[in-house]
Amino acid sequence: MTNWNNCLDLADLSTTQLQEVLDLAQDYQAGKQAPALKRPVYGVNLFFENSTRTKSSFQMAEKKLGIDLIEVNPATSSVQKGETLSDTLRTLEAIGVDFAVIRHGQTGWYQELVENPYVTMGLFNAGDGAGVHPSQTLLDLLTIENEFGRIDGLKVGIIGDLAHSRVAKSDAKILKSLGATLYFGGPDSWYSHDFDDLGTFGTLEEILPELDVVMMLRVQLERFDEANRDAFTAVDYYQQFGLTQERAKLLPEHSIIMHPAPVNRNVEIASELVDGDKSRIFTQMGNGVFARMAMITKVLQARGLMEADK
Amino acid sequence: MTNWNNCLDLADLSTTQLQEVLDLAQDYQAGKQAPALKRPVYGVNLFFENSTRTKSSFQMAEKKLGIDLIEVNPATSSVQKGETLSDTLRTLEAIGVDFAVIRHGQTGWYQELVENPYVTMGLFNAGDGAGVHPSQTLLDLLTIENEFGRIDGLKVGIIGDLAHSRVAKSDAKILKSLGATLYFGGPDSWYSHDFDDLGTFGTLEEILPELDVVMMLRVQLERFDEANRDAFTAVDYYQQFGLTQERAKLLPEHSIIMHPAPVNRNVEIASELVDGDKSRIFTQMGNGVFARMAMITKVLQARGLMEADK
Amino acid sequence: MTNWNNCLDLADLSTTQLQEVLDLAQDYQAGKQAPALKRPVYGVNLFFENSTRTKSSFQMAEKKLGIDLIEVNPATSSVQKGETLSDTLRTLEAIGVDFAVIRHGQTGWYQELVENPYVTMGLFNAGDGAGVHPSQTLLDLLTIENEFGRIDGLKVGIIGDLAHSRVAKSDAKILKSLGATLYFGGPDSWYSHDFDDLGTFGTLEEILPELDVVMMLRVQLERFDEANRDAFTAVDYYQQFGLTQERAKLLPEHSIIMHPAPVNRNVEIASELVDGDKSRIFTQMGNGVFARMAMITKVLQARGLMEADK
Structure with a gap:
């Protein structure tokens, strides 16, 4: 089990640890004051891929915890001169940066770094290529737990571009480990057998009536351009696999609709449903x-940079 | 009349409201301390078009009011994934951002948003396409009032690319409503009949001797490339319509020269005159x-986020 | 001698002034608290060229001194509308910015500005074209002094692309003025006779056994593409001029290896040596x-913006 030195993949946490960080997030939501920092703490958000919500959400969490941010834009940094990610991080660490939040297109960008004896700063994975997206998974768990008071025993459907979604991979594994029953939907050609052991694949018509929670995934519109490989357009997709208002009627009364966003309205989901x-x-x-406040708190406490919770 | 819920177009304000915000700006200039925020307030500056002075000036105003800024760069945000402006704003609002300052190429970008029941954050227009530029107009009014102690009865000339200038449109309407007499100059082909009801069009030689204030507009140099439509170059423009040192001698002794900047020295105005x-x-x-401090204060007070003035 | 109004070239400082700023840097390193600001101080970091370490290091220094930063990105500023650097700075000064840290591709970008009576803000040179890089030189001096307790009498080698390196030019002149003996190495075609009066040029095999300090310069990899002018590749360069593990054995036991970074591992220096x-x-x-904290302190104190040292 992890000691919260970093936060890279929620699958590294025990169920107890997961529950603790969720509880802390709920406490923050209820107005709990963040524990004091033991000294000024410096963080950096390094987004090598476009982002609005993850990046601004991390910023807000960091500000609420009293962290000072150093601004580094990878697009105008020495990364452009061919510097390796580990050397960039060692530079920032030498300068006094205590942790980095990183989104990077390379799946598992952090693997080498955690074994690199020269990189000792805290690392947060804000999305790694086709890997995982732990802060998104944690907020999804929080949203479900806020709604139903539990995750164990719930029926959750994940629908869309499963093969390419780090949210799907990240969420499915953790939800199952917490006792949820999973269903998958979307085009056959976008399904991955990685999900075979995690739940049941079916048509939307089969799945939707079962669900407590339906999670619609973002369609990467650029994929429709790839040599018509899948031979459908955004309009086709919506008709065949979108959560239309008609299909939404199949959902149980008490069910909720989730989406990691940004949403393509009327592609994967009807605008009215959003x-x-x-x-x-x-x-x-x-x-x-x-x-994110809860994740960062756990790591800063593990590193002796923040007071313990009261 | 507006209730200061947003600040999108000064034409929405009553004369009394305009005078109040100008008075507050003068108080800040004289050293007045900003009223305290009732809780931490978070703002975002979203510039979809290049800017130095408007963006840095808003930042300075926000910092002086004690506001925390969340940094979002539209060029590396989910706007690039096709997210609508309203969904981007709802995202930021969900994250806890209280207001957004927006410059956007689309004229009237805010029209839909103020009718959108899901967007409730404060909105400031920092320039909308060929629309208006209220914070520029307010600073222009402040500059004139600081100089002459009044706007009513003054003679103000606006010279240059009137048809494409949001400063011209914004300023002319408000200046006239406050009692100024307006004059317009520049190439015929850059004039717009929208200004017919607001003042008198004439040559620089006719206009300049009349003026208390001359506002030179920026020449968008790229317009000279458009198929030689106007058949002149920067040098021609300066000779025919620029405020040269020679022409400046026509101005009354007490008159002042204004320009929204950035200036093209020796295109619309002699470098020495700048x-x-x-x-x-x-x-x-x-x-x-x-x-800008005054504008933001009015909106934050209207929203209950800042103490009243003493 | 300079009065610390700006910090543009360390060659403007007397030896006493240089020693004072180095002493202050050592005090900060030992934990000295920065003197208080007399009022809120606003700075801007304007990097017209890519940078990670210099830019983030200045940010960290500024934050530790309690300075408020205004964010201006030259790539999305009015510089793109053709505004001159002096007008951009006058704008920022009008807005209330007290100093600017500038990296710019033009050698001696600051020459005109220091003579411009309208630009009175503090200016820091963070690298000017093929000119100098004073904050890098100061940190190099600090590193050497921390190691050896002195600079006078030390033997320092600078190896690599001397002709194009502002670090080499900046460091060599100052090191010699402080009593170091200099050696230069690297390809003949990358040497410049500007260094003739400063030290001795030789092969790595000749030089390395003499040195207390070896400073390896970054190879700008793009230079290998220029019409094969130098007729070698990165691999060739490493074999002929790189600090390989084999060559490093020639260095005296007590010697240290420096590099301004970013490093091209296994081009100018063996990865293991880094x-x-x-x-x-x-x-x-x-x-x-x-x-950088020390440099900024000196300038803010000279400008009456910061309390004196205790």
């Missing part, structure tokens, strides 16, 4: 700040 | 901080 | 924060 009663999409974003 | 006694060009920029 | 016992490369980066 703004409707069942939607928790913007709620998820708000929860993201508390989830 | 730095001369009559120039208030850099004064305008300094005034911009106080004008 | 991480080895003799390397002070990451130490240099850490020292950079204290060197």
